[in-house]
Amino acid sequence: MSAPRSDVPIRPLLIGFPAAGLVLGFVLRATGDEQWVELVWAISTLPVLIALLVEIIRGVSRGEFGLDIVAALSMTSALLVGQQLAAVVVALMYAGGQYLEDFAEGHARREMTALLSRAPRTAMRHRDHQLEEIDVELVAAGDRLLIRQGEIVPVDGTLASSLAVLDQSALTGESLPVQRVAGEAVMSGATNAGEAFDLVAARPAAQSTYAGIVRLVEAAQRSKAPMVRLADRYAVVFLVATLAIAGAAWAWTRDPIRMVAVLVVATPCPLILAVPVAIVAGLSRAAHHGILIKGGKALETMARIRSLVVDKTGTLTDGKASVVAIHAAEGLVEDDVIRIAASLDQASKHVIAQALVAEAQRRGLALTVPTEMIETPGEGISGIVEERRAAVGGISYVRAQLAPADRELDPTQALDPPGAVVVWLAVDGRLAGRIVLADELRVGIAALLTKLRGLGVERIVLATGDRRDVADAVTAGLGLDAVRADLTPDQKVLVVLSERKAGPVMMVGDGVNDAPALAAADVGVAMGAKGAAASAEAADAVLLVDTLDRIVPAIEIARRARLIALESVYAGIGLSTLGMIAAAFGYLTPVEGALMQEAIDVAVILNALRVLRGS
Template structure:
């Protein structure tokens, strides 16, 4: 509206309609002033002084004393800066839609001998639901099928799925990692585990201190200087137009424009490196971070079973053991079997199709490969079918045993391993000025200690509930600004409470992505350090623009106070200053992080078994017995 009014008034001026020109310019300014007054009252109610006061004073004074063109120019500059900020934040929000598409909103309920899809708020205690493979459990309930295979990593931090027997309780927010099963609802959606975590997120967001904008932190001092010069010019000269000229020159366009431009450019650069920042406020906050808190499963670790060792018992090559196991496991949907197949393909091994396949659900598979009878599965499963003396596993590992023609041939050792380059990533973060790095996980203490051995973390906190993670974040915030990084539903409250919450968006839970201020669009933890570097350099460029622009504005205010500039000339001078600071702010588009990033993920060479830093999982998580997990 302000831009249209300015252009229309200029057209009328050229057409020789001076009376209409002034009216149009005034009408273009009034909506901006009205909006500013609302913002000023809202800010004052919160005890804050923003840039809105200076801008409202300059436009109001210009209109009162008939300097309508100057008022219209200021209105265009102010509304343009506000639009830039809202546009950047709106674009970031739109990019979040796909990430949030996984939030469960419907469930399949048995009704009149069939199935119907119903909204979550219509599920009541006692309803029988079908949980399909890959579905998120919508409400707390009791398993009525023979068993269910659930991935609770998003809720508890436990890295691998577990098999629950009939009658066991399943928590909402868990993912069905196995075959479809029936669930009897024991809570409605509003009373379930997932809903409780969402309420905890909302409470954390309400208690979180609002982010103060960089521009607002300069505004109070600038307002005092402006009023002092304007009143002095009016009092000493007796000419109110000089005061108007001072106010017009003082319109804080370097703050209004340069800061958003630099920060929007920083948002763009961060997105280029796979770091989606939800607005200028979080980007500013990233530049101040001094403490980093990391989740374990799916964040510091990969969150999926990986091969960390292969043992041979019959003199077979280790790759041959993996090839045979993966060839047979192609016939199984079990997550561990699929991980074995994926690892074999990653190594370029040629898999063959199995024949005469028979699977014992949750335990193992038998079949014919290259004319030999092969058995692959948990230790107990293979021990029932073959001579398997000496089979053993260490706590914290998943063992996949392989038997050939009735004799044990080898074992594949799997664990939830650290992400590749984790130590280099932590070193890069310390180089960026991070003073404290902590681990916060819902997993067991012995698991956390084993995984983080040698990383040089400042503290390791395990067995934490979502509420305890929030309290840890709040406690660390008392000493320094805190960044929390996580991917699970149980991390969402802590992400909301931190100064900056960072979610792993590629495979993380939708709740954490929604609660976070920053989302990593690629499943790479090494993007955090470049993101922080971009934030700090963008903020530095914004500060340079502010200091230069405010310095030039003060000189212009002094010239206007001594009568050397009229209000319109002051507005034009301010435009020249604006162009200069905007061009400087645009340098943020060319930021290239110097922080080294890890190379593309590759399959690490299997370390010796005694040196494995795998997750310390319960013994029941071996692939075998009733679990095969």
């Protein structure tokens, strides 16, 4: 069991030989044909023993040694000393244990396997006023696709229809569907839970979010946790201990039955069974919560995190400007200012202009279509709104639109928060107001940091490229242990490395400039829903939901998986050792030892599967 097995399809057949032989032997014994019983049991043992020997040879050729050797020795020695019943029971228990392990791992992988199995193979593309079904690999950026009800969105894109209702539960763990309106981004991998809609592909399938998730899942399934490697090394120690106890029993009593009983109790070993099942179950449960951990190593390290280094923009904050204050000139109200500014900004693609339009829509304001628009890129835009000449933009741009007597700007600008963006509005040559936008903290950040400290995170440090005054203003009251500002990407790496003195470090970020620090951290976590591809590639874990609070369940799941794995190992090895000692003193027969060990194996596997459930 220590070596990968390629014979999974014949497992039921291998179980069938000893099971059928065991039943046939008891039937022959009941009918009085005693002379054939032992032969039937011996022959029924051979297919499992031969398959096991092939496995051992493959493992040894790769330099891997495990308790498969003990299984082979127990079956062989039982046959040699005339304990055919014990041999066939061991064969049945061994084959059944392997099948049970495969079943348990398959059950533990269910969330990750579900992500892989959902990958769409085809797409419906609009072409020459007709629809054609094509392989998803042929989708190119700019293609217009029809996403039918119940279908998986094959590529990232922009919604071309008025409304889409999407089920993102398989990606994010959120049970409630979300709505998208025309022009909004749609993430690949979501299920169309509403009416059919059109989508304009933003990139090919291979470069889309879902394809990246599939690659990460496949990498996670191939990985091997340090704890699993440690279990492999312990297996060798346990093998030596087993042979030593069996040899002592033989030397002390000269009774081969006791030696066989010792070997049987050690077949197979919960050390090898429990750890991979618990680790895989942890990865699967994290995926269910929208946390894609790339492998067992990252999961195990996450359980021991002591320091957290976090980026600001897009991580602690939403990463986008939102309106935080509106100052209207005399005779106007806030809604007047935002309505006129947003009506004019409908003609601009600037990110600040889009934020103003979004704010007006949130307030339910009716916007008018502007005319005679003139935009100066990066400065502002002017035009006719509601039959009045309006201008929206920065200080210099709007001041130039004012009458000479009105070019004194509002002095309350000094009261705006550090890092805020101020948009000015002029109407008919007069100052009409100003709108203050800022990138605010995500909701619940303070409570999140408190929970992380409760999980054993001793230091929480902000590492940002923003100015010091902006960083201090945004994080005021959060109780961070340190704030590092004005950092370049390589300086963020130094911050991560310096924090290692307190223990393993987790770094959370979302931008391209965070990628080096994510790679340098013991565990790098990328905001994958909207973060940069470079960050997701460099990170050890990706949050598929654009919310930082998923870090808490990630750490909780990692710690639970590690704890349950260790519980299973210690309990299983302890019980096996007691069983071997009992067998050495003659208190267990080979058959009883085989049944006892199988009970231990079932118990530790079921215990490892507890990771799939909540705490």
